[in-house]
Amino acid sequence: MVADGPEIPAPPWRKQRAGRRRDASRRPLSRELIVDTAIGVLDAEGMDAITMRRIAQELGTGPASLYAHVANKDELLEDVLDRIAAEVALPEPDPARWQEQLKEVAREIRAMYRRHGDIARASLGKIPTSPNVLRIAECELALMRAGGVPPKIAGLAVDRFAQMIDADCIEGTVLAGKSPEGQDPHEFYAAFVPQVRAYFEALPAERFPNIVAMAGELTGGDDDDRFEFGLDIMVRGIASYAEGRPPAG
Amino acid sequence: MVADGPEIPAPPWRKQRAGRRRDASRRPLSRELIVDTAIGVLDAEGMDAITMRRIAQELGTGPASLYAHVANKDELLEDVLDRIAAEVALPEPDPARWQEQLKEVAREIRAMYRRHGDIARASLGKIPTSPNVLRIAECELALMRAGGVPPKIAGLAVDRFAQMIDADCIEGTVLAGKSPEGQDPHEFYAAFVPQVRAYFEALPAERFPNIVAMAGELTGGDDDDRFEFGLDIMVRGIASYAEGRPPAG
DNA sequence: CAGCGTTGAAGAACAGCGTTCGTTTATTAC
DNA sequence: GTAATAAACGAACGCTGTTCTTCAACGCTG
Numbered sequence: 001m002v003a004d005g006p007e008i009p010a011p012p013w014r015k016q017r018a019g020r021r022r023d024a025s026r027r028p029l030s031r032e033l034i035v036d037t038a039i040g041v042l043d044a045e046g047m048d049a050i051t052m053r054r055i056a057q058e059l060g061t062g063p064a065s066l067y068a069h070v071a072n073k074d075e076l077l078e079d080v081l082d083r084i085a086a087e088v089a090l091p092e093p094d095p096a097r098w099q100e101q102l103k104e105v106a107r108e109i110r111a112m113y114r115r116h117g118d119i120a121r122a123s124l125g126k127i128p129t130s131p132n133v134l135r136i137a138e139c140e141l142a143l144m145r146a147g148g149v150p151p152k153i154a155g156l157a158v159d160r161f162a163q164m165i166d167a168d169c170i171e172g173t174v175l176a177g178k179s180p181e182g183q184d185p186h187e188f189y190a191a192f193v194p195q196v197r198a199y200f201e202a203l204p205a206e207r208f209p210n211i212v213a214m215a216g217e218l219t220g221g222d223d224d225d226r227f228e229f230g231l232d233i234m235v236r237g238i239a240s241y242a243e244g245r246p247p248a249g
Numbered sequence: 250m251v252a253d254g255p256e257i258p259a260p261p262w263r264k265q266r267a268g269r270r271r272d273a274s275r276r277p278l279s280r281e282l283i284v285d286t287a288i289g290v291l292d293a294e295g296m297d298a299i300t301m302r303r304i305a306q307e308l309g310t311g312p313a314s315l316y317a318h319v320a321n322k323d324e325l326l327e328d329v330l331d332r333i334a335a336e337v338a339l340p341e342p343d344p345a346r347w348q349e350q351l352k353e354v355a356r357e358i359r360a361m362y363r364r365h366g367d368i369a370r371a372s373l374g375k376i377p378t379s380p381n382v383l384r385i386a387e388c389e390l391a392l393m394r395a396g397g398v399p400p401k402i403a404g405l406a407v408d409r410f411a412q413m414i415d416a417d418c419i420e421g422t423v424l425a426g427k428s429p430e431g432q433d434p435h436e437f438y439a440a441f442v443p444q445v446r447a448y449f450e451a452l453p454a455e456r457f458p459n460i461v462a463m464a465g466e467l468t469g470g471d472d473d474d475r476f477e478f479g480l481d482i483m484v485r486g487i488a489s490y491a492e493g494r495p496p497a498g
Numbered sequence: 499c500a501g502c503g504t505t506g507a508a509g510a511a512c513a514g515c516g517t518t519c520g521t522t523t524a525t526t527a528c
Numbered sequence: 529g530t531a532a533t534a535a536a537c538g539a540a541c542g543c544t545g546t547t548c549t550t551c552a553a554c555g556c557t558g
Contacts, residue, residue: 029536052516064518065536073516124416125423127445134457137467141459153478155466160479167373167416174374196376208383210390217404218386229402230409233486240485278506301545305508313547314507322545 029059031069035079039116042080046117048177050077077122082130084116090139098147099235105140106165106231113169118177120169128162137162148242157238164234168227193219278308280318284328288365291329295366295422299326326371331379333365339388347396348484354389355414355480362418367426369418377411386411397491406487413483417476442468 176185200215393403425434449464
C-alpha cells in the first residue's frame with residue numbers, strides 16, 4: 001500500500017483547472033458591469049463588435065459567464081439602449097415653441113445615437129418599455145399635447161417619430177459599414193456620392209427623365225440636411241392636425 | 250501486370266468525388282436561378298433563411314458553387330431586391346390626384362415587401378441603383394413634379410419616402426420574429442399589445458402622466474393604421490411645399 | 499482525333515457567432 | 529466542519545459567410 005504521505009503530483013493528462021483565479025483587481029461580474037463593458041466596446045468599435053465573446057474577453061472571462069447575469073444578447077442590448085437613453089436632455093415644454101422643441105428632442109436623440117456607434121439598429125421595431133426610453137416618449141407627448149395635437153394623433157406620432165429617427169441613424173451607418181478597412185467612413189461616403197450622381201446623369205433620359213434631370217437634387221445634401229428635411233415635413237404634417245392653429249406652411 | 254480489361258473499382262480510400270453529377274433534371278447554375286431560389290426560400294421562410302448554404306442545398310450543391318455567379322451575399326440580396334421591385338405597379342400621373350397617387354405607390358411597395366418575407370431589411374440605407382428600383386423612384390418624382398413640388402423638395406422627399414416604407418416593414422417583422430416557434434406571428438402580436446397597454450396604464454402617473462393617460466392611443470391601431478398615419482403626415486408635409494396650392498388640411 | 503487551357507462545380511476548411519451543458523470552485527448557512 | 533448554493537467556466541454544438549484547392553467537363557487548336 002502506498003504511504004499516505006506527501007502530495008503526489010496530479011496526473012499530467014488531466015490538466016489542472018487553474019481554479020477561480022479572481023484577480024482582486026477585477027470587480028465581480030454583474031449586469032451593470034456587463035452593460036458598461038458593452039457600451040465601451042460599442043463606442044470604440046461599433047455595434048458589430050458587441051458579441052458575447054468580445055465582452056467576456058474584455059472582462060477576462062468566457063462567454064458562458066455572462067449568461068448568469070443576462071438572459072441573452074437581446075436583453076443586453078435593451079439594457080444598453082436604456083442606459084444611453086438617459087443621456088438625452090429634454091426641454092421644459094413651452095406651448096408657443098412646441099414644434100421647434102419637438103425637433104430639438106429629435107436632434108438630441110440622433111446625436112446620442114451617433115455618439116454610440118450604430119446602436120439604433122437595436123431600437124427599430126422594439127416597443128419601448130424601459131424607463132429612460134419612456135421618459136423621452138413622455139416628453140414628446142407632453143410637447144404635442146401642449147401644442148394642441150389631439151391625443152389620437154399624438155399617440156400615433158410618437159411611434160412614427162421614433163421610427164424615423166431610428167431609420168435615419170441606421171441608414172447613416174449602412175453605407176459607412178461598407179467603407180474599406182480603416183478608411184474614414186465619412187470620406188468614403190463623400191467620395192461615393194459623386195459617382196452616384198454621375199451614374200444618375202448617365203441613365204437613359206427617355207426611361208428616367210426626372211432622375212436624370214434631378215440627379216443633383218437627389219444626391220445633394222448631406223446626412224444632416226436629409227434628417228432636417230424629414231423632421232421638417234413630419235412636424236409639418238403633425239402640426240396640420242393641431243387644434244386651433246393654422247397649419248404650418 | 251494486371252489486365253487492362255474491365256473497369257477496376259476506384260480505390261476506396263480516395264473517396265470518389267461523384268464527378269459532376271449533373272442531373273438532366275437540374276438546370277445549370279446561373280445567377281438568375283440562384284436569385285429565383287433565394288426568393289423561393291425568402292417567401293417560404295423569411296429573410297433569415299436566406300443563407301448561402303440553404304440556397305445551395307436547395308439547388309443540390311454546396312455553398313462554394315454559388316460564388317462563381319454571385320460575388321457575395323450582399324450582391325445577391327441586391328439582385329433579389331431588384332427582381333421583386335419589378336412587381337410594384339405604378340400609376341399614370343394625374344396631377345389632380347398626386348397626393349393620393351403617392352400614397353398608392355407607397356401601399357404597393359409595402360404590399361410587395363410583405364409578400365416577400367422581411368426583405369426590407371436589405372433595402373434600408375442602400376442607395377438605389379438597380380433599374381426596377383429606379384423605376385419606382387422615377388415615378389415618385391414624376392408624381393411630385395406634377396403636383397408642383399419644387400425639385401429640391403422632391404429630391405429629398407423620395408429618399409425619406411423610401412426610408413419610411415423600409416422602416417415600417419422592418420418594424421413589422423421585428424416583433425413577429427420574436428414569436429415562439431410555429432406560432433402565428435399575428436396572433437402573438439395581438440396577444441402582446443394588451444399586455445403593453447396594461448403595463449403603460451400601471452406606470453407611475455406622476456412620472457409618466459401622458460403615457461398613462463394615453464395608453465389606449467399609444468397601443469391602439471394596428472400595423473395598417475400606423476402606416477397610413479405616417480404616410481398621411483409625410484404627404485401633408487410634402488404638400489405644404491407644393492407651389493400654387495394651399496397646404497392640405 | 500489528341501491534347502490543352504479555361505471554366506464551372508464542389509469538398510473541406512477557417513474564423514467567427516449565440517447559446518447550452520456539465521463541472522468545478524468559492525462562498526455562505528448551519 | 530460540513531452541506532448547500534450560486535457563480536464561473538471550459539468545451540462543445542450548430543450555425544454563419546467566405547476562401548482555398550482540387551477536379552471534371554467543355555471548347556478550342558493543331
